[in-house]
Amino acid sequence: MTPDLIAWLTAPEDVRERRARMAGYLANEGYLLPPPPADADYDEAGATHWVRSQEMTVAYSVVDQGGRRVYHYVEHEVDHILLRRIERSEEWAIQYLATIPSILRRGRVSEEDPDRVVYLSQRVYVAPAGSKCRIRIIVQRTEGRRWYVATLHPRWDR
Amino acid sequence: MGRPLYFRFDSFDNYFCLKFTDCPREPTAVWQDDLYEYRFQLIRGLRTGEIKGFSNDGGDLAQDYPRLMELLAQHPIPGLYDVPNLNLTDATLPQIITAIYERYVATRRAELQQVYPVVGAQAPVLQVADRPADKSQTEE
Numbered sequence: 001m002t003p004d005l006i007a008w009l010t011a012p013e014d015v016r017e018r019r020a021r022m023a024g025y026l027a028n029e030g031y032l033l034p035p036p037p038a039d040a041d042y043d044e045a046g047a048t049h050w051v052r053s054q055e056m057t058v059a060y061s062v063v064d065q066g067g068r069r070v071y072h073y074v075e076h077e078v079d080h081i082l083l084r085r086i087e088r089s090e091e092w093a094i095q096y097l098a099t100i101p102s103i104l105r106r107g108r109v110s111e112e113d114p115d116r117v118v119y120l121s122q123r124v125y126v127a128p129a130g131s132k133c134r135i136r137i138i139v140q141r142t143e144g145r146r147w148y149v150a151t152l153h154p155r156w157d158r
Numbered sequence: 159m160g161r162p163l164y165f166r167f168d169s170f171d172n173y174f175c176l177k178f179t180d181c182p183r184e185p186t187a188v189w190q191d192d193l194y195e196y197r198f199q200l201i202r203g204l205r206t207g208e209i210k211g212f213s214n215d216g217g218d219l220a221q222d223y224p225r226l227m228e229l230l231a232q233h234p235i236p237g238l239y240d241v242p243n244l245n246l247t248d249a250t251l252p253q254i255i256t257a258i259y260e261r262y263v264a265t266r267r268a269e270l271q272q273v274y275p276v277v278g279a280q281a282p283v284l285q286v287a288d289r290p291a292d293k294s295q296t297e298e
Contacts, residue, residue, distance in 0.1 A: 003164075003166075003259065006166065007215070052170060052171065054170065056169075077177075079170075080168065080170065080171070080173075084168075084173070084175065084213075084215055087166065087175055087177075088175060088177065088186055088201055088210075088211070088213065088215075089183055089184060089185055089186045089203075089210070090185070090186055090187065091185075091186050110196070111195070111196060116196075118196050118216070127185065127187060127204050128184075128185040128204050128205070129184075129185065129204045129205040131187070131204040133187045133204075136191075138189065138196065138216035150171065150216055151215050151216040153188050153199075153215055153216070154187040154188065154189070155187055155188045155189070155190065155191065156187040156189045156204070157204055
């Protein structure tokens with residue numbers, strides 16, 4: 001991962017083009033973006049919300065095990081979740097992107113505070129080199145008091 | 159000379175990524191983030207088990223900085239590092255994170271207060287225009 005690659009991946013103004021670039025890069029590395037999860041709520045898909053002073057488009061939402069409606073945003077997935085996984089050599093975990101709804105419903109809550117909940121998948125996944133990892137998801141509350149998926153990353157499981 | 163680190167900062171949620179540039183690329187995963195209360199992570203190579211870098215994905219340096227410094231004092235990470243795009247050489251990890259905080263977070267305090275309003279802070283007084291707006295700027 002070089003600054004040039006980051007600049008190239010993030011160059012297009014349109015989020016769909018940025019996503020397509022990342023999908024192309026990932027395909028070259030041998031990873032495929034999963035299809036959108038079937039077990040999510042798409043009623044508000046396409047609506048826009050302000051998150052930390054940026055306009056974001058709802059991809060889907062999920063009611064988590066705490067009864068919170070948690071939104072997953074298109075721009076956030078591309079510009080933060082995907083980009084960071086590529087930057088950190090965690091591309092392999094992107095195939096588990098569609099597990100977000102199930103982990104929010106049935107994952108283990110590692111930490112909960114008024115504006116943040118940390119989830120860890122119940123399932124252990126086999127990662128490259130035979131390592132075992134779980135998927136960690138952190139949801140946060142915006143200044144508008146909506147919950148959103150802040151990150152998804154793999155966590156080494158001994 | 160310290161070990162060289164690549165650095166990137168994302169101001170959306172005050173995220174930083176520090177990755178070693180002197181070791182081969184390999185698949186990674188987060189390690190020991192619970193030790194640092196999910197405010198800081200070690201990025202670990204899955205093939206070699208080596209530490210590949212550091213990050214705060216899922217945290218927010220603007221909110222976490224004081225507690226993160228306490229946690230790094232309790233669970234120190236040894237070593238001296240060079241971060242060329244921060245102009246730092248032979249710096250410890252707390253020194254690097256302090257530099258990131260001072261350059262990328264503290265300087266945006268006014269902007270951040272819109273995102274994290276200070277409780278009890280007085281709202282700014284609205285200014286009333288002392289002359290009518292230009293006709294060309296009037297809404298139809």
